[in-house]
Each structure stands twice: as C-alpha cells, then as structure tokens.
Amino acid sequence: MAGRAVGLVLLAGAAALASGSQGDREPVYRECVLQCEERNCSGGALKHFRSRQPIYMSLAGWTCQDDCKYECMWVTVGLYLREGHKVPQFHGKWPFSRFLFFQEPASAVASFLNGLASLVMLCRYRTSVPASSPMYHTCVAFAWKMDYFCASTVILHSIYLCCVRTVGLQHPAVAAAFRVLLLLLLTAHVSYLSLVRFDYGYNLAANVAMGLVNLVWWLAWCLRNQRLPHVRKCVGVVVLLQGLSLLELLDFPPLFWVLDAHAIWHISTIPVHVLFFSFLKDDSLYLLKESEAKFKLD
Template identity: 85%
Template sequence: MAGRAARLVLLAGAAALASGSQGDREPVYRDCVLQCEERNCSGSALRHFRSRQPIYMSLTGWTCRDDCKYECMWVTVDLYLQEGHRVPQFHGKWPFSRFLFFQEPASAMASFLNGLASLMMLCRYRTSVPASSPMYHTCVAFAWVSLNAWFWSTVFHTRDTDLTEKMDYFCASTVILHSVYLCCVRTVGLQYPAVASTFRALLLLLLTAHVTYLSLVHFDYGYNLAANVAIGLVNVVWWLAWCLQNLRRLPHVWKCMVVVLLLQGLSLLELLDFPPFFWVLDAHAIWHISTIPVHILFFSFLEDDSLYLLKGSEAKFKLD
C-alpha cells in the first residue's frame, strides 16, 4: 500500500502536465482493473459472475470488465481522498455512484424528464394548433427531433458506450441545426419558400458531412464542440434579432426571448466542472434539470406563434 500511495502522490503532482483523465492513467487503477479481470473475468469465475449478475445489468450490457472498472474507480477515489488530493476523473467523466443499471442517475432522469416534457408539449401543440397553420409541420418535426435527442441523451447517461455517445452527440447537433432551420422558416421561409428549401438542403448537407467525418474519419471532440458552438451562436443571434424586431408587435415573442437568454445563461453551468454532490449530482445534471421549464416555455411560444400565423393566414384568405 505504501508503494501505491507513493505512485499516487507522484501522479497527482504531474497531473497538470498530463493529457487525458487523471484517474484512468493512475497505475493503482490500472493494476486493480488488470487483477480484477484476471481473477473474475475468465473461465469458471466468469460463469459465476454471469450467474449472479442481475438480469437488468446483463440486458443493459454491463460486463465483467465494466464491473471491474467501476469497483477499481472507487478504490482509486478512496486512495486519492485519503491522501488529501482532489477527486480525479475517469475516462473523461467524474465518478458517479451507479443506481441499478443507471451509470449517471441524475442526468439520465433529467434527460428523461426533458423528453417527457417535450412529448407532453407536442401532444398539446397538435391538439390546439390545426395542421393548416403555416408553421405546423416544421414545429412538429422539430418536436420529434427533440424527442429523439432526449431519448439518446437518456440512453447515453444510462449506459455510456461508443454507440450511445455518438448518437447523443449527433442528435444534439441535429436539434441545433433544426432550430436554425425553424428560425429560417419563421423569419424568411414563409415569404420565400424556395429560400427555406435551399437552406434546408444546405443544413442537411452540413449534418451529413459532420456525421460522416466523426463516424468514418476521426471522432474529434474538439471539432465537434467547435462546430456545435458555431452553429449555436448563429441560432442564438438569429432568434434574438427576430425577437427584438418583433417584441412590441407580437405579445408572445417575450417567451422566445426568455428562452434564448435562459439557454445562454444556463449553458454557463457546463463550465462549472466539479465532482458530483453525493456522487450523483454534477453541473451537467443540474443543467439538464434546469432546461425542463425552458423547453416547455419554447413549445408554448411555438403554439402561440402558430395560432397567430394561422389567424393571419385565415384573415388574408377572407380578404382574397
């Protein structure tokens, strides 16, 4: 134990110069995982592990190696805390206390609640807004894209794998691009449908190139972040400019403006990178929880705006 503690101290001192996650680079962690796999993950020991593993764990893809990594993560965390060092990250994540098969319980539940809120608002939208409204089909499509994104976010926070991680990131990019398209339709496309159609084709091309590069060439986290931030800024500036232009003329526009400002403010939570409270609640989970009312407010805006446009189109039809 003294030798391992000494290696831990040396690693902690050099961690600021190292790349990657501090915890999974720790020799104590690697030795622990290796010994655990040799002891439990082959032959009769593996059969014994599978026989006593809960069915919900096996169905969600938790393996013997995953269990070894989970147990050794806490061995390493305990050692860090005993030596008075900060809690390390493992494989790009803070250590979370697993609940049943949920890898990140708070974020998974928050993503599920966001999806549930989106589903409820979609049902309300389809009930209150006739399909003849000019924005109906675009808004419904946006709602389904959002639902799909929250589904994969829930799956990803439940079980982090290469597939679920990529689907979570790709769906998030799709939502941002669809929000830009939604803004295009609302600000330009109703008067110039050809412009909206051309812009939609361009966005689909961008999304295809983005996904293809990350899937087949190189999954670059830095590029993915930069691309989403860039398109997100376009989305925010475009929506905010339209809101300011129509704030006095349209009484429901305040909802859209509040949503844009809140999302920008709440995104700062992602910069507060701290170990999770009670090993469950971190900044990312808090951000997911805080966005639930924001999505409800945005769908409420879409409902009001669609009804306003419908009323205007009906009045124009009567005049014609």
C-alpha cells in the same frame, strides 16, 4: 489561416480531454483492473460472475471488465481523497455512483424528463394549433425527425424554425434547401463523433457555435417584431438557453457522486422546452389569424 485556427481549437479540445483522464492513468488503478480481470473474468470465475450478475446488468451490456473498472475506480478515488487530492476523472468522465445499470443516473433521469417535456408540449401543440397554420408542419414534422438523433439537434431545430419564420414563409425553396444543409451538417457531426473520434473539445465548440447562431438570429427577429405580445417568450427562451449552456462549460466532481453540471443542464432546460412550445403555439395561431384576415380581404 482559418484552417490552422480550427486545427488549434480541435487540438486544445483534445488536450483538455486527455488531461481529464488522470485516474485511469494511475498505476494503482491499472494494477487493480489487471488483477481483477485475472481473478474474475476468465474460466470458472467468469461463469460465477455471470451467474451472480443481475439480469438487468447483463441485458444492458455490463461486462466483467466493466465491473472491474467500476470497482477499481472507487478504490483509486478513495486513495485520492485520503491523500487530500482532488477527485480525478476516469476515461474522460467523473466517477458516478451507479444505480441499477445507469452509470450516470441523474443525467439519465433528467434526459428522460427532457424528452417527456418535449413530447407532451409537442402533443399539446398539435391539439391546440390547426394544421392549416403556416408553421404547423414545420414545427411538428421536422421535430419528430430531429428527435431521433442527439441533443445538438435541439439547437439545429430552433435554427431551422427561425429560418422558416424569417425567410421560409415567403420563400419555401430557401427553407427546404436550408433544411437539407442542416441535415447534412448533423449527419457529418454525428458520424464524426460516432465513427471517427468522440472529441469532447470539438463537440463543445460546435454546440457553442450553433448556440450563438441561434441566439443572434432569433434576437434579431424579436427586435424586428417586438410589437407582438408573444415575442417576450421567444426572448426568454433564447436568453435562458444560452445562459444555461454555460453549465456545460463548468467542470466539477458530481455532488453526492450523482449530480454534475451536465445533469443540472438537462434538468434546468425542462421549463425552457415548455416556454418554447408556448411561444410556437402563440406564434402559429397569430400567423393563422393573419393569413385568414388576408384571405377575407382578397
């Protein structure tokens, strides 16, 4: 029964993805792409295209076919708008105004700032928290490893930190086993999306499920440790992160053909990273002070 339910969820996600590609199924779009490729993407015309293509576009892997799809996308969007219809999606994505070789410039810039904020706060954590703190190596080493994969790892990293904070300090073997489990789950998740099929519905469902686990587990820890002054930062992080994740469920054409819900999500979570590392620093220093006090008593 459970397997059937999961299958229905994945099927619904696939249907949602398919219904979001109305633009590339339009005859006017397909005919435009076909004519463009015949006119520009073979023989001498292709050499001419490559000679006038900016070097940064060629280095980024933009082909003549990609350029045809981009130009014909806007032709189709123009027809839709003139007829008073809603803006369609193309190949599962909204139409974005390209900047240099960035197809989604706002999301690209926001993702860079997101990563920069995490890097800066991680460096600050390393300089302000001694390596002797019980949470130091968990916060630093594992974060570096997880950062190489994808956005889903942010939530998995948070879940792992919660596991260590609630169980792992007393039972390191449990935390080590849980870390291996999370890495296996992440590997399977990324492998499926990269090698088998990028199913937007499945990816969304998986991230929502991970977010709920993260939310419930951290809030349970916060309730048990509400006497600690820095716990309010943790509450703020998990509530904000879960609330802002609703942006990923929104679906609207990009404002000014640049800013969509996904880009707004990346931008809005930048201060959440700062608050999260501030909590980690305070909690790590608290644990260090607590361990030093126990050592003196012993």
